[in-house]
Amino acid sequence: MMKHAAMEIESSDKGSLGPGLSPLSETLWREKTNTELIGDVSARLTWKDLTVTVTLSTAGETQNVLEGLTGYAEPGTFTALMGPSGSGKSTLLDALSGRLAANAFLSGTVLLNGRKANLSFGTAAYVTQDDNLIGTLTVRETISYSAQLRLPDKMSPSDKEALVESTIVAMGLQDCADTVIGNWHLRGISGGEKRRVSIALEILMRPRLLFLDEPTSGLDSASAFFVTQTLRALARDGRTVIASIHQPSSEVFELFDQLYLLSGGKTVYFGHASAAYEAINLNSAAFFAQAGFPCPALRNPSDHFLRCINSDFDKVKATLKGSMKLRFEASDDPLDKITTAEAIRTLNEYYRTSQHSYAAIQKVDDISKIKGTVLDAGGSQASFFRQSYTLTKRSLINMSRDFGYYWLRLVIYIVVTICIGTIYLNIGTAQAMTQFWYLRFKNARGSCASFVFGFVTFMSIGGFPSFVEDMKVFQRERLNGHYGVTAFVISNTLSAMPFLMLITFLSATICYFMVRLHPGFSHYVFFVLCLFASVMVVESLMMAIASVVPNFLMGIITGAGIQGIFMLVSGFFRLPHDIPKPFWRYPMSYISFHFWSLQGQYQNDLRGLLFDNQSPDLPKIPGEYILENVFQINVNRSKWIDLGVIFSMILVYRIIFFVMIKVNEDVTPWVRGYVARRRMQNKNIAPDALTQSPSLRAYVNRDTRRR
Ligand SMILES: Nc1ncnc2c1ncn2[C@@H]1O[C@H](COP(=O)(O)OP(=O)(O)OP(=O)(O)O)[C@@H](O)[C@H]1O
Numbered sequence: 001m002m003k004h005a006a007m008e009i010e011s012s013d014k015g016s017l018g019p020g021l022s023p024l025s026e027t028l029w030r031e032k033t034n035t036e037l038i039g040d041v042s043a044r045l046t047w048k049d050l051t052v053t054v055t056l057s058t059a060g061e062t063q064n065v066l067e068g069l070t071g072y073a074e075p076g077t078f079t080a081l082m083g084p085s086g087s088g089k090s091t092l093l094d095a096l097s098g099r100l101a102a103n104a105f106l107s108g109t110v111l112l113n114g115r116k117a118n119l120s121f122g123t124a125a126y127v128t129q130d131d132n133l134i135g136t137l138t139v140r141e142t143i144s145y146s147a148q149l150r151l152p153d154k155m156s157p158s159d160k161e162a163l164v165e166s167t168i169v170a171m172g173l174q175d176c177a178d179t180v181i182g183n184w185h186l187r188g189i190s191g192g193e194k195r196r197v198s199i200a201l202e203i204l205m206r207p208r209l210l211f212l213d214e215p216t217s218g219l220d221s222a223s224a225f226f227v228t229q230t231l232r233a234l235a236r237d238g239r240t241v242i243a244s245i246h247q248p249s250s251e252v253f254e255l256f257d258q259l260y261l262l263s264g265g266k267t268v269y270f271g272h273a274s275a276a277y278e279a280i281n282l283n284s285a286a287f288f289a290q291a292g293f294p295c296p297a298l299r300n301p302s303d304h305f306l307r308c309i310n311s312d313f314d315k316v317k318a319t320l321k322g323s324m325k326l327r328f329e330a331s332d333d334p335l336d337k338i339t340t341a342e343a344i345r346t347l348n349e350y351y352r353t354s355q356h357s358y359a360a361i362q363k364v365d366d367i368s369k370i371k372g373t374v375l376d377a378g379g380s381q382a383s384f385f386r387q388s389y390t391l392t393k394r395s396l397i398n399m400s401r402d403f404g405y406y407w408l409r410l411v412i413y414i415v416v417t418i419c420i421g422t423i424y425l426n427i428g429t430a431q432a433m434t435q436f437w438y439l440r441f442k443n444a445r446g447s448c449a450s451f452v453f454g455f456v457t458f459m460s461i462g463g464f465p466s467f468v469e470d471m472k473v474f475q476r477e478r479l480n481g482h483y484g485v486t487a488f489v490i491s492n493t494l495s496a497m498p499f500l501m502l503i504t505f506l507s508a509t510i511c512y513f514m515v516r517l518h519p520g521f522s523h524y525v526f527f528v529l530c531l532f533a534s535v536m537v538v539e540s541l542m543m544a545i546a547s548v549v550p551n552f553l554m555g556i557i558t559g560a561g562i563q564g565i566f567m568l569v570s571g572f573f574r575l576p577h578d579i580p581k582p583f584w585r586y587p588m589s590y591i592s593f594h595f596w597s598l599q600g601q602y603q604n605d606l607r608g609l610l611f612d613n614q615s616p617d618l619p620k621i622p623g624e625y626i627l628e629n630v631f632q633i634n635v636n637r638s639k640w641i642d643l644g645v646i647f648s649m650i651l652v653y654r655i656i657f658f659v660m661i662k663v664n665e666d667v668t669p670w671v672r673g674y675v676a677r678r679r680m681q682n683k684n685i686a687p688d689a690l691t692q693s694p695s696l697r698a699y700v701n702r703d704t705r706r707r
C-alpha cells in the first residue's frame, strides 16, 4: 500500500523537473550568483581526518565522538549519513557546518572548494534536528515572510509568491498551508508537518550547500519518500546535499547517491550507496558481502546495515536469549554467531583497507587541490530596510496573535491598576494630625508611585517566555544567514512599542484618574510617559538577559534578581541620603531606572501642591518642602531630565542587547574554547592538532583578506 503511494508520487513527477524545483528558482539562482563573473559556484566539501573531541565536565575527561573521518560531498549528489543513535551523525553535521558545541573540538581539515571557510551565517543552510518556528503564523505565512526576508528586493511580488507556492508544493504542505504552526495554547500542525516546514524554509533559497539532520524523522514512508525525492531533485540541480537519515525504507534508500555509514564515531562505509550491497561492476563485489555480512535476500539493505552496526543489538540479544532461547538457536544469520561489537570492528578494519577508502582519500586529495571559488555568505539577498520592515511586521503579527505575549499582560495590568486605584482612591492633600504625619504621607503618594514604578513595571517580566521563543527562532535564522543582528534588534524594539504604549496608556490612565494624582494635562502626560519608558526599560533589560540566558526559568530568576536590586536603591525603601554611599548610592542607584522614575514622578506629583499641616491653624506645607526634606529629592533638576534619562536607558539596554548577541556569537565560543583547550593541554592531549571552536568569523575574514 505504502509502496504503491510512493510509486504514484514518483510517476507523477516524471514529466517535470522533479518536485520542488520551479524553473523560477533557476533564474533566481543565475541572477543571484552572476555566473559569468564568479565562474563555477558549486560547493565541493571535503573533510579529512576529522576528529571531534569533547571535554566532559566531570574531572576534565575527554572523549572522541568522531574519529578520523574522511569523506567528501560533491555538487549533484545526495549524501546520506546513516548509523545507530549516538553514532555521531549530528556531530558530523555540526562539525561540517561549523556549529559544534562549546565543549567540542575539531581536528583535521574541512575544506569548501579547497579552502577553509566558515559555513555559519548563510554560506551553508542547515536544518537541525529541532524545529524552532513561530507558533502563531500559518505555514504559508511562515514561508512567505521568510521569502520576503531573503529574496532580492528587485524580484517582483508575484515571482516571490510563485516561489513560495512551489516550495509549499515541493514539501507536500498544501493541505496544511493555512493552518497555524501551533504553540502552547494553539494546537497546530503535526510534528511531521513541522519538520517539513523547517526544510521548506531552507530549500526556499535553493542553497548551494545544504545540511539536514534527520529530515525524515516523524514522517510516514510515503512522505519520507516524497521529501527525500525533493532533496534529491535539489541535489540533481547542482546543489550539494548531506542529510542524516534514520532507518530509511528501501524506496528512500534507493534515492541515496553516496552513503556514509557511521558507528561509534568511526567510518563503517563510505561510497556509492548501491555498492554497499550489490556489485557495481564485474570486478568488484558488494562491500558488505566482501566483509562477510551479505545482505539476506529478503532484507531491506538499510535495515541490514544498521542491524550489523548497532551494538545495542548485543544487549537486546543478551536479554532475549535468557527468555526466548529457542528462537535464536534456529537462525543461521552470520550475525548471530558473533557479537555486533565484533562485527563493527571487522567492518571498520575492512573498510580501512578497502578500495572504497583509498578511492575516498584519493578523491578528497583531488578535490582539495583545486582552489575553487570562495562562496560568499549566501544568506539574504534583501536590503536591510526590507529585512527590518518584514521582521517588524512578522513580529507584530506574532505579538498580536499570541495571547501570552502582551494581551495577558494587558489584562493583568488593568486589574492591578484598578486595585491600586481603589486602594489609593482620591488620595488628596489632607494629612493626619500626628507627629509622624510625614510617615503617613510617605505611605500614601510616595508608596503609590513606588508601587506603580516598582511592581507594576516588574510585571513586565511575564513576557520573558515569549522572548525566549523569539530568541530561538532568531538563533536558527541568524545562523542560516537570514538577516543581521541589527535588523532583529530594531524590529524587536519597534514591534513591541505599540503594545507597550497601549498597556501603559490604559493602566496609567486608570491609575491617574482613580487616585487623582496632580491635576493638569502635562502631569498626566508625564505620568504616562514615565510608566511607558520604565516598562520599555524592563522589556529591554529582559531582552538583554534573554540573549545571555536562553532558558526561561533561569532568565526570569536573573531578571527578577536584577530588578529587586534596582528597586532597593530606588530611594523609597531607603531614602537617597541613607543609602550607603560606596557602591549602593554611587553608582548603583544611578543605574537603577526605578531611582530616576521615582525622582521624576515625585516631582511631577508634589511640586506645586499644598499639604495640610499638623493642625489647621498652621500654614500649609508646600510640595517642594516635602520633596526636599521628606523624599530628599533634588528639586533643581527638572523632572523632564529624569524622564530623558530613562528614555536613554532604553537605548543603552538595546545596545547592550545587540552587543550581547555579538559577544555570544564571536567571543564566547573563543573563550570557552580557550579554557577547554587549556584543560586538555593539562591532560597532555596533542594540543596543536586542535583548532578553535567554530562560529568565529575570523576564518572568513582571513580568507577574504588573502584574496
Ligand atoms: N558536546 C558534547 N558533549 C558531550 N558529549 C557529546 C557532545 N556531542 C556529542 N556527544 C556524544 O557523542 C555521541 C554522538 O552524538 P550525536 O548527537 O552526534 O549522535 P547521533 O548519531 O546524531 O544520534 P541520534 O540519531 O540519536 O540523533 C553521543 O553519545 C553524545 O552523547
Ligand SMILES: [Mg+2]
Residues within 6 Å of the ligand: 089, 090, 091, 129, 213
Ligand atoms: Mg542526531
